[in-house]
Amino acid sequence: MSSKASILERIRAAKPADRPLPSLPSDPPAALAEWEEAFRTVLAASKTTFITREEIPGYVAASGAKTIVSTRPECDGNLDPRTVADPLQLAGVDVAVLSARLGVAENGALWVSEEEAVHRVMPFITQHLVLVLEREQLVGTMHQAYRRIDIAATGFGVFIAGPSKTADIEQSLVIGAHGPRSLAVCLC
Amino acid sequence: MTHAHRAAAFLQNEDRANWHDQSLWHVRSKRDGSIAGIPEWESLRQLGSDIKDNVLSNLDTYLEAFEEKATANGVTVHWATDAEEHNRIVHGILHRHAVDRIVKSKSMLTEECHLNEYLEARGIEVVDTDLGERIIQLRSEPPSHIVMPAIHLKKEEIGQLFHEHLGTEAGASDPQYLTEAARQHLREKFLAARAAITGVNFAVAETGGVVVCTNEGNADMGVHLAPVQIHCMGIEKIIPRAEHLGVFTRLLARSATGQPVTIYTSHHHRPKPGGEMHVVIVDNGRTTQLAREDFRNSLKCIRCGACMNTCPIYRRSGGHSYDHTIPGPIGSILSPGIDLKKHGDLAFASTLCGSCSDVCPVRIDIHDQLYKWRQIVSKEGHLPATKRLPLAGAGTVLQHSGLYNFMGQAARVALRMAPRALVYNRLNAWGASRELPEVPAESFKQWYNRNKNDKA
Ligand code: SF4
Numbered sequence: 001m002s003s004k005a006s007i008l009e010r011i012r013a014a015k016p017a018d019r020p021l022p023s024l025p026s027d028p029p030a031a032l033a034e035w036e037e038a039f040r041t042v043l044a045a046s047k048t049t050f051i052t053r054e055e056i057p058g059y060v061a062a063s064g065a066k067t068i069v070s071t072r073p074e075c076d077g078n079l080d081p082r083t084v085a086d087p088l089q090l091a092g093v094d095v096a097v098l099s100a101r102l103g104v105a106e107n108g109a110l111w112v113s114e115e116e117a118v119h120r121v122m123p124f125i126t127q128h129l130v131l132v133l134e135r136e137q138l139v140g141t142m143h144q145a146y147r148r149i150d151i152a153a154t155g156f157g158v159f160i161a162g163p164s165k166t167a168d169i170e171q172s173l174v175i176g177a178h179g180p181r182s183l184a185v186c187l188c
Numbered sequence: 189m190t191h192a193h194r195a196a197a198f199l200q201n202e203d204r205a206n207w208h209d210q211s212l213w214h215v216r217s218k219r220d221g222s223i224a225g226i227p228e229w230e231s232l233r234q235l236g237s238d239i240k241d242n243v244l245s246n247l248d249t250y251l252e253a254f255e256e257k258a259t260a261n262g263v264t265v266h267w268a269t270d271a272e273e274h275n276r277i278v279h280g281i282l283h284r285h286a287v288d289r290i291v292k293s294k295s296m297l298t299e300e301c302h303l304n305e306y307l308e309a310r311g312i313e314v315v316d317t318d319l320g321e322r323i324i325q326l327r328s329e330p331p332s333h334i335v336m337p338a339i340h341l342k343k344e345e346i347g348q349l350f351h352e353h354l355g356t357e358a359g360a361s362d363p364q365y366l367t368e369a370a371r372q373h374l375r376e377k378f379l380a381a382r383a384a385i386t387g388v389n390f391a392v393a394e395t396g397g398v399v400v401c402t403n404e405g406n407a408d409m410g411v412h413l414a415p416v417q418i419h420c421m422g423i424e425k426i427i428p429r430a431e432h433l434g435v436f437t438r439l440l441a442r443s444a445t446g447q448p449v450t451i452y453t454s455h456h457h458r459p460k461p462g463g464e465m466h467v468v469i470v471d472n473g474r475t476t477q478l479a480r481e482d483f484r485n486s487l488k489c490i491r492c493g494a495c496m497n498t499c500p501i502y503r504r505s506g507g508h509s510y511d512h513t514i515p516g517p518i519g520s521i522l523s524p525g526i527d528l529k530k531h532g533d534l535a536f537a538s539t540l541c542g543s544c545s546d547v548c549p550v551r552i553d554i555h556d557q558l559y560k561w562r563q564i565v566s567k568e569g570h571l572p573a574t575k576r577l578p579l580a581g582a583g584t585v586l587q588h589s590g591l592y593n594f595m596g597q598a599a600r601v602a603l604r605m606a607p608r609a610l611v612y613n614r615l616n617a618w619g620a621s622r623e624l625p626e627v628p629a630e631s632f633k634q635w636y637n638r639n640k641n642d643k644a
Contacts, residue, residue: 004255004267007423007471011248014479019241024431025228042448087413087460091379106225106438107448120460121412124405124452142449143434151430152261152395155458156412159437162451164405168320168336169363170343171211177319178371178378179405179452 027147028140035105035138036187043108046162047175048183056097056130056186063128065094071118072097072132074186081118090119096126100133100185104145104159110185111149113157120156124164129180131160135187190533190572195505204342209503211339216497218446219547225448226438235435237551240488243426244478250393250426251469257396258467261458266468271301274470278303278385278418279310281466285416287382289313291374293400293407294321295387296334296491297420297470300513303385315377317406319370326353332507334514335444335493340506374406384410388421389490390436391467394429397457398467401440401450408454418466419456423474424487436490439549443492477525482560486521488550495544495554501537510534517544521557524565532570535561593633 001009040050051059056074069090070077075097084090098117100110110131114120123129139145151157164179175181199205223229243250255265268274274297282290290307292298292314304314304325316325320337324330326349331337338346347361356369386407390399398419400407411417427436441447459465478484496502496516507515512523512531520538523531535558544554565571630638 002267003269003273006269007267007469007475008248008252010471010475011251011423011478014475014484015247016241016245016481016484019238019245021242021428022235022238024235024434046447046451088379091375104449109449109453119412121409124408124412141434142438143431146431146434151392151433151455152397152457155261155456155460157455158408159449159453160451161447161449161453164403165451166319166367166404167445168318168323168338169346169366170341171214171336171339172343172363174364174367176371177367177404177406178317178374178409 025143027144032135032138035140036135038105039103039108039138043162043185046108048162048185051184051186053186053188059184060095060097063095067092067094069093069122070097072099081122084119087119087121090121090125093126095128095130096122097130098123100131101137102145102149103133103138104142105138106141107161109159109161111145111157111159113154115154123158123160124179126180128182130184130186132186132188191509191537194509194511198506198509199504205504208340208506212497212503215445219443219494222442222446222448232435232438233549233551236439236549237488239427239432239435240550243428244484244487247423247426250428251423253393254391254396254426261396263396263459263465263467266466268468268470270472274301274420274468274472275303275306277468279307281416281418282312282383285382287312287416289381290383290385291315291317291377291381291410291414292385293402293410294318295385295420296513297387297422298385299331301472317374317377317410318404319367322370322374323349332515333493333496334491378409378413381410381414383416383418384414385418385420386411388419388425390433391421391426392430393426395457397455399433400454401452403451405452408452412460415462416464418468420468420470422470440490440492443494443547443549473526480525483521483525483557485552486518486557488552489518490550492549494547494549498543498547500539500541517554521554521561524561528565528568529570532565535565
């Protein structure tokens with residue numbers, strides 16, 4: 001018998017009687033202003049800064065970045081990710097300015113699929129990350145978020161809720177573990 | 189050697205034990221602060237528990253649906269009945285691609301299967317990339333916690349370790365500095381790896397994808413740079429639909445560290461262009477646990493670690509005292525199921541205070557299960573004599589009221605007269621850090637009989 005067949009057979013012999021799936025909470029009424037405030041508060045607590053559209057070019061320039069990837073009209077890049085075949089070539093990216101598709105008020109998570117990222121590794125390998133999100137794309141909770149996005153529409157998608165961090169040494173928070181050392185979000 | 193012995197060794201250093209206790213309590217407090225922001229927290233826990241109940245009762249169909257979807261997405265799905273088969277499958281994939289170095293992000297399953305040792309014995313360099321995991325890998329020791337693997341270490345020890353292995357300055361122990369050194373060291377490993385392995389937090393039956401949650405971004409750095417990605421999961425990681433991720437992502441990080449969500453919640457559905465994606469589904473004893481009605485709930489665990497952070501025993505005995513992959517309260521109900529003789533003592537590594545069950549985001553009745561294991565351990569004759577003999581004696585006394593009265597009287601005399609050595613000796617761990625109470629002159633019963641007439 002194959003391992004698959006034997007595992008499934010053991011499960012069938014062992015599993016309890018059917019238990020129904022519960023129904024999930026329905027969407028709360030839209031409250032964009034409150035959502036935006038919550039979104040800003042929780043992301044700020046997660047060491048994220050907010051910038052305006054106009055501030056993006058200056059923010060990028062001030063970072064001293066040499067290699068810039070931008071898929072946004074607000075800011076010019078000097079490396080076109082579409083011309084890069086091997087993701088290893090992105091190792092030198094200093095700043096990436098990308099779109100996010102959806103934002104979640106309760107936890108500050110921003111959805112970036114591989115469509116927005118161009119290369120899956122982009123939002124991780126860049127030293128600094130700027131994400132641009134349209135205000136209308138805010139939702140209240142993760143329940144709503146998963147109703148709005150189709151996680152299988154692209155081969156990869158990620159919720160990002162701050163710069164990369166770790167607290168593995170004596171619980172001290174350190175920003176910039178392996179991924180970006182900073183995250184700036186622009187709501188437009 | 190029992191848990192109690194290892195705990196005693198841990199407690200030798202009182203300052204350190206206190207520090208460990210407080211570090212974990214701090215994480216527990218952060219959890220409390222974070223759930224205060226979710227008024228519907230309790231109903232969310234119930235939802236998590238109910239969904240997992242449904243999963244356990246439909247595990248076979250969900251796994252088959254997952255495989256069908258994943259295969260259609262271009263993912264290769266493998267099935268492993270035990271650790272050995274899991275390791276063989278992973279090695280087979282790496283061997284086919286002539287891979288000699290891999291990066292791995294946190295996975296308690298590969299820890300459970302001892303994958304690192306297996307691959308290293310076959311000439312493959314394995315680099316754990318989660319900072320805490322890398323630290324303990326360099327120290328050649330197992331994780332002491334499922335979310336914070338190096339929680340037992342002080343920064344000075346990590347500084348010394350990095351000085352030896354990564355060439356950081358001698359005596360340097362600033363977490364910022366050490367993390368930066370690890371970042372540079374591991375970046376090279378990410379860029380050089382030809383394959384990446386991750387654990388799985390959730391696998392979605394409806395879509396055939398896997399979800400991996402990290403704060404550091406290490407899993408993604410590995411997976412997206414290496415041509416071959418392998419995700420290893422226990423059969424119980426499956427959830428029915430994408431919308432259920434809403435429930436579990438809300439529960440997981442808040443319970444684990446008090447964050448509203450992990451920094452990265454990554455959804456992998458198809459291999460990257462030109463790459464390969466594999467998912468290995470592992471049983472390794474889980475179906476046995478599923479068949480145990482009293483203990484199958486332990487399979488609902490989402491590995492948040494909250495039961496460890498809150499446990500008065502775990503906090504004061506350290507993860508290594510549990511001598512198994514998963515420590516703490518949840519480990520103590522999983523491990524006896526794997527080897528009752530070896531791990532049965534873990535059922536007693538608890539005060540049965542129930543704090544673990546209170547914090548568990550999927551409402552596992554952890555302390556009830558601990559109690560049930562105790563009964564099994566004693567029925568099957570694995571109780572040590574130091575527990576068995578007094579319990580048998582107490583049973584006899586409590587069954588006979590005359591004997592109880594006499595024993596009470598005798599004890600009051602004995603407590604006054606007996607040499608301290610009777611209580612404070614090697615055989616009685618209870619006496620190690622406690623003083624006996626002052627002995628009252630009469631029993632409650634005597635007092636009651638003397639006073640009841642006054643009252644009337
Ligand atoms: S048993 Fe519950 S509290 Fe403990 S790790 Fe699992 S999910 Fe978390």
